[in-house]
Amino acid sequence: MKTIFLSILALATMALSSCSKTKDPVEPGPTDPLRPGYVSGKVVDAHGNPIAKANIVANNTQFYNSNILGQTDANGNYQLQLSPGSWYVRGSVKVKYENQNYVLDLFTEDDGAFAGTEGAVKNLKLRISGERTGNFGDDGFYGGQIEVFGYLNFFDTDNVELTLEPVGPLVDSNTGQKLTRKVSGMYIEDVPLGKYNVKARYVPENKPLKVRVRNVGTFQNTVTALFEPSYPGATGRYKLNIEVSE
Structure with missing residues (x-):
């Protein structure tokens, strides 16, 4: 009797096993929570x-x-x-x-x-402005850098102040704001990426300066300028070179 009971139990187990299928692993979707690996x-x-x-x-x-x-x-x-x-x-x-x-x-x-x-x-x-994380060499800013050069006998660029007025939306399609920044060591850092009308002023004498994109065209009271790659072929880092003259 015991032998017959064990045989019936074995057959039942085999029947149940044949009805269940092992599912292939499902790849986690992009919106799933944390998954190992x-x-x-x-x-x-x-x-x-x-x-x-x-x-x-x-x-x-x-x-x-x-x-x-x-x-x-x-x-x-x-x-x-x-x-x-x-x-x-x-x-x-x-x-x-x-x-x-x-x-x-x-x-x-x-x-x-x-x-x-x-x-x-x-x-x-x-992000088109603000400080980078600083991790794994990701230093600096998401915004653009402006380098200011003096023309001919004008050297005191650290006392130059630029006024930057956005021309249309910025690169991220947001509305920009008018900025007034003083040069420090020839540079202005972290300007939101976009297109700007640029004016310059010599602070000690409160005197307007002439401006142009460096080595491009003639000096004017205002120049319209666009950030470009920091060097040919560069990605992620953008710069604007401005030249000022009395």
Whole structure:
């Protein structure tokens, strides 16, 4: 009797096993919460709208030029599968502005290294001004740099003040504000990226100066200028060279 009971139990177990199927592992979606072995997140613009086709890079902190590349989908989401190790995330987006192509670095929230085996959620935002995170060589500002040069016998550029009035929306489509900045060591840092009408004043004498984009055209009371790559082929860093004359 005992033998018959065990046989029936075995048959029942086999029948139940045949009715259940083992599911293949499901890849986590971009909007899923933290998952070991993956980094995921969302990229948004200055208005909180998702950015599609933003480039995302997971960089390995231990091995040079060891990275994993990806892009955001139509909803601004991304997900990258990682190997064991220490990683951090960077991103960039291409923007068309004033018929020029800009490649803008994205701000990574909660920026820092994480273990690939543990995974992470790293969201990114578009910023055209403000201080960078300072991590992994990401120093400086998201805004543009202005370098001011004196013309002929005018050398006292540290006593020059520029007035910058936006011409239309800025690169991030926000409305800019009129800025008045004094030069320091030939530079003005972190100006929101955009197109500006630029005027100059010599502060000690409260005297207007003539201005132009360096080595371009003639000196005028006002020059309209656009930020350009810091050097040919540069991405993420933009500059404006202004020349002043009495």
